Amino acid sequence: MGSNLLLVILIGILAAATVSKRIRETIISLPMIYTLFGLLAAVLFPNLSSLSYDSPVVEAIAILTLVLVLATNSSRIKLGILLSYHALSIRLLLVALPLTFILGTLVGTVIFNDLNIWVWAILAVTLAPIDSSLARSSVNNPKVPMRIRQALNIEGGMDDGITLPFLLLFISLAVSSETGIQEGSFLIFTVREIAVGILAGVIMGYLGARYISWGNKSGWISSQFQKIGWLALVLLTFGTAEALGGNGFIAAFLFGIISGNVIEEQHGNRLHRFADAENTILMMLTFMFFGAVLLYPALQHINLEIVIYAVLSLTVVRMLPVGISLIGTKLRLESKLYLGWFGPRGIGSILYAYTILRGEEFAGHDKIFSSIMLTIFLSVLAHGISAAPLTNWYAKRIAQFEKDGAAQAETKFVPGMPTLNTTSVTDSSPTEEADTSEVQ
DSSP states (O other): OOHHHHHHHHHHHHHHHHHTTTTTTSSOOHHHHHHHHHHHHHHHOGGGGGOOTTSHHHHHHHHHHHHHHHHHHHHTOOHHHHHHHOHHHHHIIIIIHHHHHHHHHHHHHHHHOSSOHHHHHHHHHHTOSOOGGGGTHHHHOTTSOHHHHHHHHHHHHHHHHHHHHHHHHHHHHHHHHHHOOOHHHHHHHHHHHHHHHHHHHHHHHHHHHHHHHHHHHHSOSOHHHHHHHHHHHHHHHHHHHHHTTSOHHHHHHHHHHHHHHHSOHHHHHHHHHHHHHHHHHHHHHHHHHIIIIIIHHHHTTOOHHHHHHHHHHHTHHHHHHHHHHTTTSOOOHHHHHHHHHOOOOOHHHHHHHHHHHTSOOOTTHHHHHHHHHHHHHHHHHHHHHHHHHHHHHHHHHHHHHHHTTOOHHHHOOOOOOOOTTOOOOSOOOHHHHHHTOTTO
8 A cells, every 4th residue: 555545544534533523413424525535535646546446455445344344234133133023124125125126127227228137137236235324313313213213224234135145146147148158057156156155154153153152151252352253253254155165245244143143132232342443444444445446437437327327226216115115014104205215325335336346347347337336426425415304304203293193103112223333222312322333
């Protein structure tokens, strides 16, 4: 890493730190600052243009960030509580998410109308996962009913991992149709890669959780090294899966789910707090590199078709499937629109775009890359600006309906789970809760 690049990164971190507390509950978000800083740095320092997505620095940060994000986010989700209480989240994951794949693919086919359908399926799947860190108020504001906040929180913790196998399958189909190689051979390879990743994640997740629990109960491992050990196990799981011919990212996701449900909840929360510190730095760097290395070159190839797709992806392609999935829930229209709008695209889509870039090329490769970059950039701006005012408006509306007894579906009790980038599940004050979620 050159000294100039290091200086730019350190200045960006300090600039964000300077305003981090002042911008809470405003229309400015930290991901917005990171991204714009990276974009500005690319304009002011042309030497940064030599740093591309295949640079060892960018590659290492992208891989490490995706591994830790997948593992830490999924480790917060308690499957028993999810299945028993969070029907909204299940609808979003099992109904809205697949419909988003389908609708996004159809919209891409209609707008661009010049490439294989699998290319637009890749685009749709890459832009399907949501990133709640871009709209912190939507999941952390205690004035919003817990059931609504948790629906978005759980969706954001699970959809990255659920989406990844579909992304790998569609990439294999796009490449096979481009190269003329039989689809069956590509699919067999991809399915084996997914299966080995799942198996490695489940086994390592269980054994890793038992190891951490043993260290905690026996007193042999200090609390600090239990936390370090958990992160080491995540990376070991990734490496093991890759060495066996599996997908390490899928393994990391499954490791998080299994270990998070085996380790005692109180001890697991301590691990989350520790992992959040590491994720904070990595996510800051990811958004900076997004602005400087990915977004800047992509903006030079934007056309009207790409703009239209990006706008539709953030609105119709997200909101219509969510609305369909919520039919019969008795939620008010305001709640359905709230859940539909707050589907920001962020870290997951950035890192999946990197997965596409470092893989086999296919026709339309550059076009879907520019579409992904623009959609994420618009999301960073639109969801960051709208999060606080729309959340406050929605909270007031629901409070009024609750007084009239007309918001029973929204206010139905559900047990909370830790929100992304915070370990608090209680309705603490906004200040207290924000203090534990500084990554936003």
